[in-house]
Amino acid sequence: MKRKVLIVLMALLVAGCGRQVAVHQVDIVPEPVFMVQKEGTFTLHTNPKVSVLNVGQNSATVKYIMKSLRQQHLRPKLVAPSENYDIELVLYDTMNVELGGEGYLLEVRQTGIRLSANTEKGLLYAYQTLAQILPQSSSDVIYSSITLPECTILDYPRYGWRGLLLNVSGRALKPKEMRRVVEAMAAYKMNRLSVDGGRWTEDSLLWVVDSLTSYSREEMDAFVEWAGELGVKVALVDDSLPQGDSAGVVLMPDDCWALDCYQADMRYQPEANEGVQTLGKAYLGESFKKMAADARGNGHPVAGGEARLLTDCIGNQSETEYMLLPRLLAVSEVLWSPDEKRDWGRFRRKVEEHKPRLGQRGYNYCEGSFTPQFEVRRVDGETMNIAIGTEVPNTYIFYTTDLSRPTRSSAIYIGPMNLKRGTHIKILPVYKDQERDSVYEFVIK
Numbered sequence: 001m002k003r004k005v006l007i008v009l010m011a012l013l014v015a016g017c018g019r020q021v022a023v024h025q026v027d028i029v030p031e032p033v034f035m036v037q038k039e040g041t042f043t044l045h046t047n048p049k050v051s052v053l054n055v056g057q058n059s060a061t062v063k064y065i066m067k068s069l070r071q072q073h074l075r076p077k078l079v080a081p082s083e084n085y086d087i088e089l090v091l092y093d094t095m096n097v098e099l100g101g102e103g104y105l106l107e108v109r110q111t112g113i114r115l116s117a118n119t120e121k122g123l124l125y126a127y128q129t130l131a132q133i134l135p136q137s138s139s140d141v142i143y144s145s146i147t148l149p150e151c152t153i154l155d156y157p158r159y160g161w162r163g164l165l166l167n168v169s170g171r172a173l174k175p176k177e178m179r180r181v182v183e184a185m186a187a188y189k190m191n192r193l194s195v196d197g198g199r200w201t202e203d204s205l206l207w208v209v210d211s212l213t214s215y216s217r218e219e220m221d222a223f224v225e226w227a228g229e230l231g232v233k234v235a236l237v238d239d240s241l242p243q244g245d246s247a248g249v250v251l252m253p254d255d256c257w258a259l260d261c262y263q264a265d266m267r268y269q270p271e272a273n274e275g276v277q278t279l280g281k282a283y284l285g286e287s288f289k290k291m292a293a294d295a296r297g298n299g300h301p302v303a304g305g306e307a308r309l310l311t312d313c314i315g316n317q318s319e320t321e322y323m324l325l326p327r328l329l330a331v332s333e334v335l336w337s338p339d340e341k342r343d344w345g346r347f348r349r350k351v352e353e354h355k356p357r358l359g360q361r362g363y364n365y366c367e368g369s370f371t372p373q374f375e376v377r378r379v380d381g382e383t384m385n386i387a388i389g390t391e392v393p394n395t396y397i398f399y400t401t402d403l404s405r406p407t408r409s410s411a412i413y414i415g416p417m418n419l420k421r422g423t424h425i426k427i428l429p430v431y432k433d434q435e436r437d438s439v440y441e442f443v444i445k
C-alpha cells in the first residue's frame with residue numbers, strides 16, 4: 001500500500017516537470033525598507049548554480065539555504081565563486097553601515113540572483129525574502145523554469161528585539177510543535193522566543209513544565225541550537241533563576257498583541273482568553289506606539305517588542321498555529337518595517353497572498369474577522385450615508401433592510417449607500433464561496 005502511495009506521489013510530481021511559471025507581483029512580509037520592481041526578468045531553472053563568497057560552504061546558513069531550495073523542488077549545486085552563477089551568497093569584506101547586523105541587499109538581476117549582507121543572519125533574512133518571491137506552489141510542483149521579476153530590495157529591521165513570549169504552563173507543547181512555531185517566526189524575521197511556564201531541576205538536567213511533562217537538557221540544547229541556526233534566539237524563562245540577556249526596554253502590549261485572545265467574533269471562534277484582538281488591531285499596534293513614545297519620553301531606549309501566547313485555552317498543535325497566524329505577520333511588520341512603509345490596505349492584501357503559502361506548509365490559520373465595519377455619515381436630517389466593509393478583502397456582503405434574514409440571493413453591497421435613520425440592516429458575509437459567521441444586525445441612528 002505504501003509503495004502504491006509513493007508511486008502516485010511521484011507521478012504527481014513528475015506531471016509537473018516541464019511546466020513553467022512566472023512571478024509578476026512581489027509581496028513581502030514584513031514590508032522592506034526599500035523595494036523597486038523593474039522591467040526585466042530572470043529565469044531560474046531546476047539545477048541552479050549557487051556561488052558563495054566570504055562564507056563557508058559548510059556553514060549552518062548555507063546548509064539551511066541549500067536544504068530550503070531543495071524543498072522548493074530545485075536541485076542546487078554549490079560552485080566556486082565566479083560570474084557564472086544563478087544564485088550568489090555574499091558576505092561583505094567591509095561593513096555596510098546602513099545594513100547593520102541583520103540587514104541585507106537582495107538583487108534579482110537579468111543575469112542572476114545576488115544575496116549580500118554583513119553577517120550570516122543578514123544572508124538568512126535575504127533568503128527568507130527570496131523564498132517569498134518564489135511561487136507559492138513551488139513546494140508542491142516541480143517546474144522546469146521559474147521566471148522572477150527583476151527587483152532590488154534593501155532592508156534592515158527597525159527594532160532589534162522582535163519576539164514572542166510562549167507560556168506553556170497551560171499546555172505543554174511538544175518539541176515538534178515548538179519547532180513549528182520557530183519556523184513560522186523565522187519565515188517572517190522574528191528573532192526572539194521566550195518560553196515561559198517551566199523550571200529547571202536542581203541538577204539542571206530536566207526542564208519541567210508539569211508533573212507529566214519535562215524536557216531533557218539534551219532536547220532543549222538541541223532545540224536552542226537549531227532555532228539559532230534559523231535566526232531565532234531562544235530563552236527558557238525560569239522565574240526561580242536570575243535572568244540574563246538584558247535588552248533595555250522590551251514592550252509587550254497585551255491589549256493588541258495577546259495572541260491567546262479571540263481574533264474574531266467569539267461566537268464563531270475556538271475558545272480563547274477574554275477580549276478580541278483582530279489582525280487589524282495587531283497591525284495598527286496603537287498601544288505599542290504609545291508605550292514606545294512614553295518610554296522614549298522618559299529617556300529609555302526601546303529595544304523592541306514581544307507578542308504573547310498563553311496555552312491555557314489551546315488544546316493541540318493546530319489550535320496553537322490558528323492563534324498565531326496570521327496575527328504574527330502583523331507583529332512582524334510593526335517591529336521590522338519603518339512606520340512610513342506600513343499600510344493597512346496593502347498589508348491585508350499581502351496576507352491574502354500569504355495564506356496559501358502557510359497552508360501549503362501545513363499551517364492552520366484564521367481567515368480573519370468578518371464582523372462588519374460601518375462608517376456612517378450624515379447626508380441630511382433623516383438620511384445617512386453608510387459604508388460597509390470587513391477586515392478580510394474580497395468578502396461579499398449580502399444584506400436586507402426589511403427585517404428578513406439575508407441569503408446569497410439578497411441584495412449585494414457594492415458601495416456606500418444612503419439609508420434612512422432607523423433602518424434595520426442585516427448583513428451576511430460570504431468569503432471563498434462560504435457563509436462566514438452568521439447574520440449581523442445594525443440599526444442606523
